[in-house]
Amino acid sequence: GQNIDQPTEMTATEGAIVQINCTYQTSGFNGLFWYQQHAGEAPTFLSYNVLDGLEEKGRFSSFLSRSKGYSYLLLKELQMKDSASYLCAVKDSNYQLIWGAGTKLIIKP
Amino acid sequence: ETGVTQTPRHLVMGMTNKKSLKCEQHLGHNAMYWYKQSAKKPLELMFVYSLEERVENNSVPSRFSPECPNSSHLFLHLHTLQPEDSALYLCASSQARGEHYGYTFGSGTRLTVV
Numbered sequence: 001g002q003n004i005d006q007p008t009e010m011t012a013t014e015g016a017i018v019q020i021n022c023t024y025q026t027s028g029f030n031g032l033f034w035y036q037q038h039a040g041e042a043p044t045f046l047s048y049n050v051l052d053g054l055e056e057k058g059r060f061s062s063f064l065s066r067s068k069g070y071s072y073l074l075l076k077e078l079q080m081k082d083s084a085s086y087l088c089a090v091k092d093s094n095y096q097l098i099w100g101a102g103t104k105l106i107i108k109p
Numbered sequence: 110e111t112g113v114t115q116t117p118r119h120l121v122m123g124m125t126n127k128k129s130l131k132c133e134q135h136l137g138h139n140a141m142y143w144y145k146q147s148a149k150k151p152l153e154l155m156f157v158y159s160l161e162e163r164v165e166n167n168s169v170p171s172r173f174s175p176e177c178p179n180s181s182h183l184f185l186h187l188h189t190l191q192p193e194d195s196a197l198y199l200c201a202s203s204q205a206r207g208e209h210y211g212y213t214f215g216s217g218t219r220l221t222v223v
Contacts, residue, residue: 008149033211042113042199042214087152097212099151 002026004100006088011106012078020073020086020103028093034062034073035087037102043087046073075105083107112136115200115215123223124190130218132183132200140205141183142212143175146197158183159205190222 003025012018024032031050035043049055049064049071061074075082088100113134122128134141140159144152157164158177172194176184183200197219201212 004151035214040216040219042216044214045211048211089152096154097152101149101151 002092002098004088004090004098006086006100006103008101009104009106011108012075014078014080014107014109016078017074017076018078018105020075020088020105022071022073022088022100024069024071024088024090024098024100026090026092026098029066030091030093030095032062032064032071033089033091033097034071035089036084037087038084046086078107080107080109113200113202113213113215115198115218117218118216119219119221121221121223122187122190124192126190127186127188129187130185130198130200130220132185132215134181134183134200134202134213134215136202136213138202138204138213139180140203141177141180142201142203143183143185144199144201146199146217152199156185187220190220192222195220195222 006022031048033048034046036046037043047055047062049062052064052066054061054063059076064071085102085104087102089097091097116131142157143155145155146152155166155169156175172189174186197217199217200215203212
């Protein structure tokens with residue numbers, strides 16, 4: 001079966017750096033997405049990786065290794081507003097999005 | 110505001126009620142989706158409409174019935190629901206189903222079945 005694994009919850013301190021990992025086993029691969037979802041709000045697009053390597057966008061970066069079935073989202077200079085759930089999703093060979101259960105990130109002062 | 114609007118935001122209904130969830134997108138997308146989001150579980154794809162074609166997840170009970178009258182509007186009709194159907198129901202849209210297109214989500218309808 002298809003599977004996306006990510007930690008259920010992580011805690012970090014304001015101003016620090018945190019890395020949220022995602023491993024996947026899917027039938028085919030057509031890209032990996034990271035979404036941010038604040039409580040009670042819509043998930044919003046953060047990043048997309050289809051080739052190996054690091055994609056940087058401001059304080060957020062996303063890394064992909066297709067051979068290892070692995071990605072991470074790196075958040076720098078953490079702010080209280082970064083407290084949210086972070087969802088990892090992979091598009092399989094049928095272009096269907098397979099979702100992880102999300103990682104709840106708690107930022108402490 | 111993401112460009113995908115869902116109403117109502119909150120809904121409490123009895124098991125014998127009939128209600129409908131509405132989703133509207135003004136992004137010019139041609140694919141729309143219904144997802145169920147339960148606590149600590151992955152998003153569950155329920156239904157997809159793409160270029161007038163409906164793709165259905167066979168595991169969705171018949172008490173959920175989608176309707177897509179045009180490319181901008183999507184409904185989810187609910188009847189005789191069960192308490193385990195209580196969840197956040199998210200609508201999303203995308204430019205197309207293929208390639209690298211991500212989804213734009215609405216804020217969801219928080220459904221409670223009593």
